[in-house]
Amino acid sequence: MMFDPNVILRHMPEIMSGTAVTLALWITGMLLGVILGFIIATLRRYGSPLLDVPLGLIVEVLRGTPFLIQIFLVYYGGPFIGISLDPIPCGLLGLSIYAAAYYSEIFRAGYQAVPHGHFEAAECLGLSRLQIIRRILLPEMALIVLPPSVNLAVILLKESAVLSIITVPELTTTVSAIGSQEYAFLEAIFLLALIYWFIVEAAARLGRAAEARLSTYRFAAP
């Protein structure tokens, strides 16, 4: 078996389109996950105590089961309870919820890292809960939650390959198909690894830049 880079060149348009679908699903899923995760963490901390237990249970189940099985259940099991989703919306939904579970834990740690006195000082000055969260707690925890958030983003990108099992036309689906079609499995797998790694590197660099920018506040060191 020969390593034939021409296979890759011949299929450039499909590879580009697969990469675009992966990027789109990853970034949207991540953003939705961040927002949903933040809402979950905030409700668990400042909402009714009645919410904390069910939300905690959902987070535990989502973190305790493989993404592969979750997505399988939603896609193939969904129709039995009347939820029929196309591969892309199903994949996006699955990725967002999976991400939300983990992001909610990152924000929970973020909330815990801000000294309670900072909250009390704001409360004494008459700031509302929402103002305190937006103006004090979120910016204070930003630097703390950033590194684990970038780490999670990288994991999510790689987990998005799982969406190929429900035929989402993303990178892994596309490149595997090319591999089978051309009997060029080595080239396909090698290319896949390279593209994922490239995106991960770019994300990590972006994360470091954001961290550097945030720490110009120089409030981290006492």
Next chain:
Amino acid sequence: MTLPAISVQNLVKRFGTSTVLEAINLTIPAGQVSCLIGPSGSGKSTLLRCLAFLEEASEGMITVNGEALGFFENSRGERERLPLAQIRRVRSQIGMVFQQFNLWPHMTALGNVAEALKTVHKAPKAEAEERALAQLTKVGLANRAGHYPSQLSGGQQQRVAIARALALQPKIMLFDEPTSALDPELTGEVLNVMRDLATEGMTMVVVSHEIGFAATVAQQISFLDQGRILFAGAPGHVFAKPRHPRLEQFLDTYLDRGASMLV
């Protein structure tokens, strides 16, 4: 008779099964400095936190300038929680200064002082910062306006925290061990700011181990022990010999902290 700034009636505070404050009755006269002193664990900080409504009293009433704080007694004589808006309004008359300063580290000194003016008083940015700068000038820190808390000394941080509380023009200022987290040589600058405030006629309630400050600045001293106010009165009266044995014992431990002048 003028209305007291704060009046506390039969206040009880329990944490779970342990009672930390018992049968507290206290009147804070307007325009005066009242000090709460006592050994660690006597409940003085908890009492102050109840006055700031950071802790909710388990029983009893607190009124601020005649208005109920947090709870009121309804027509059937039951204790009932007030609506949040009203709690906020009564609370806005009170400024609080913490032992640990609690400045927000992502904002400059000016940003810390201007924050509530912008978000709570809805003042335009320029006006908020102008007023904030005036407050920083008052505590002698106008030249540190652009510094982040991490770039300030403990004494400077506490002065910024005082300016932050003063910016909202409270009628009453509460101080919870304002100098306890400071190096001894930095306590002076904070106490001086507090002395100036007292001279201006600010109503102040101070929890402090600075017996010297209490003796020279306060008009009223309350001595707490094991969750009760053991006795209260003017410093001349409280510190006059023969002293209460519990106070004598307490002062002994603070001889090296400015109390020597009294002995």
